[in-house]
Amino acid sequence: MELLEEIMLLHQGGKLETTLKHPILCKEDLSKVYTPGVAKVCQAIAQDQSQAYELTTKKNTVAVVSDGTAVLGLGDIGPKAAMPVMEGKAALFKQFADVDAVPICLDTKDTEEIIAIVKALAPTFGGINLEDISSPRCFEIEARLRAELDIPVFHDDQHGTAIVVTAGLLNALKVCGKDIKDVKIVVNGIGAAGISVSKMLLHAGAVNLIGVDREGAINRLADYERSHWSDYAQITNPYLEIGSLSDVIKGADVFIGVSAPDVLKLEDVLNMAADPIVFAMANPMPEIDPAIAAPHVRVMATGRSDYPNQINNVLCFPGIFRGALDCEATDINDDMKLAAAEAISSVIDPSELHENYIIPDAFDPRVVERIRMAVAQAASKSGVARKNLLVGVN
Numbered sequence: 001m002e003l004l005e006e007i008m009l010l011h012q013g014g015k016l017e018t019t020l021k022h023p024i025l026c027k028e029d030l031s032k033v034y035t036p037g038v039a040k041v042c043q044a045i046a047q048d049q050s051q052a053y054e055l056t057t058k059k060n061t062v063a064v065v066s067d068g069t070a071v072l073g074l075g076d077i078g079p080k081a082a083m084p085v086m087e088g089k090a091a092l093f094k095q096f097a098d099v100d101a102v103p104i105c106l107d108t109k110d111t112e113e114i115i116a117i118v119k120a121l122a123p124t125f126g127g128i129n130l131e132d133i134s135s136p137r138c139f140e141i142e143a144r145l146r147a148e149l150d151i152p153v154f155h156d157d158q159h160g161t162a163i164v165v166t167a168g169l170l171n172a173l174k175v176c177g178k179d180i181k182d183v184k185i186v187v188n189g190i191g192a193a194g195i196s197v198s199k200m201l202l203h204a205g206a207v208n209l210i211g212v213d214r215e216g217a218i219n220r221l222a223d224y225e226r227s228h229w230s231d232y233a234q235i236t237n238p239y240l241e242i243g244s245l246s247d248v249i250k251g252a253d254v255f256i257g258v259s260a261p262d263v264l265k266l267e268d269v270l271n272m273a274a275d276p277i278v279f280a281m282a283n284p285m286p287e288i289d290p291a292i293a294a295p296h297v298r299v300m301a302t303g304r305s306d307y308p309n310q311i312n313n314v315l316c317f318p319g320i321f322r323g324a325l326d327c328e329a330t331d332i333n334d335d336m337k338l339a340a341a342e343a344i345s346s347v348i349d350p351s352e353l354h355e356n357y358i359i360p361d362a363f364d365p366r367v368v369e370r371i372r373m374a375v376a377q378a379a380s381k382s383g384v385a386r387k388n389l390l391v392g393v394n
């Protein structure tokens with residue numbers, strides 16, 4: 001109860017406020033930051049739009065946009081109830097990467113309307129972080145905005161999660177002495193996070209990867225109303241396993257949960273292969289209580305801050321946007337995402353790796369700096385950086 005009261009108290013009036021870079025104390029200050037002085041600055045931007053990066057907050061500001069439909073694992077709780085999470089993401093952007101972020105919760109679930117609103121907001125921002133928008137609408141919204149805007153658009157629940165899972169799993173497999181090509185991986189919850197995580201792991205070399213959702217293992221013999229599941233079935237489940245999570249988890253080396261609380265039973269864990277890896281990442285309550293699973297697995301991770309091995313997109317989004325903003329990137333592409341995953345896993349020296357240290361701590365200052373440099377370099381190489389961070393020129 002005491003902790004709950006403390007948490008509620010911490011949220012009184014929200015978690016953010018605006019601060020000024022320059023004090024406004026007299027008429028002279030006022031005439032510079034406001035009219036008439038400001039008009040000259042407006043005219044400079046009107047004549048050369050790229051000056052918006054130099055003369056406004058665009059350079060360092062990201063919009064954190066949600067429609068409140070997939071807030072953590074709490075589901076469709078609406079835009080007002082989503083605000084504490086979006087304020088939290090904005091706070092983390094600032095704390096970890098000195099990125100200014102504005103939480104924006106929209107009172108619409110309409111794909112076209114969300115696209116139109118974000119496009120109209122874009123001039124203010126250097127990047128758009130989409131957050132907690134449920135699948136399948138999130139796929140179309142992100143794809144269209146990426147194509148139609150000249151600033152990076154990144155759906156954190158898809159790609160931030162995929163990047164951190166890939167970094168953590170590559171390290172966990174090293175601890176277990178297993179190769180990603182040989183292991184059986186079960187991903188539970190084939191929504192925004194599950195699809196992106198699966199695709200990135202396949203790209204990293206996984207072969208035997210099976211996705212499971214409420215109706216059981218997704219396979220190419222079944223008919224799905226959701227077209228993203230039909231597409232998913234084509235690239236996963238090579239041995240056509242069917243049945244429930246309890247059926248397909250048998251013999252699996254890796255369980256990755258991005259679904260709902262308490263869906264993985266102890267018996268399922270006991271039926272996994274030797275030295276199993278369990279990433280139970282549903283928030284705030286994981287797919288299995290780590291206290292129950294940990295004694296029976298080789299590597300246990302959750303999305304939460306209060307257990308070892310926190311596999312959470314907070315390890316990625318501050319650094320990836322820091323890098324993208326610093327090089328004024330027009331996109332966050334696959335090369336930049338892969339560079340971010342490699343940067344995160346590289347923070348831990350192989351000699352330091354162990355069961356409870358497969359992923360660096362969010363507070364490790366090397367995380368943001370390594371991601372930033374790797375991402376900016378990948379952006380330059382792949383032709384989406386407007387500025388070369390390494391030499392500081394265009």
Ligand SMILES: NC(=O)c1ccc[n+]([C@@H]2O[C@H](COP(=O)([O-])OP(=O)(O)OC[C@H]3O[C@@H](n4cnc5c(N)ncnc54)[C@H](O)[C@@H]3O)[C@@H](O)[C@H]2O)c1
Nearest residue numbers: 072073135189190191192193213214258282283303312313
């Ligand atoms: N740790 C992290 O960094 C991180 C990142 C992203 C998402 N998540 C968590 O993953 C979960 C999903 O997030 P999302 O953004 O992909 O949401 P989403 O709504 O896009 O997808 C959720 C999917 O899980 C499925 N699902 C729900 N209950 C299930 C069950 N009992 N068994 C199997 N499948 C089930 C749904 O049908 C849906 O396909 C949430 O709990 C979220 O908190 C964690």
Ligand SMILES: O=C(O)C[C@H](O)C(=O)O
Nearest residue numbers: 071072073157283312313
């Ligand atoms: O918000 C988090 O802690 C991670 C993730 O974005 C989620 O939706 O659960």
Ligand SMILES: [Mg+2]
Nearest residue numbers: 072131132157
């Ligand atoms: Mg989220």
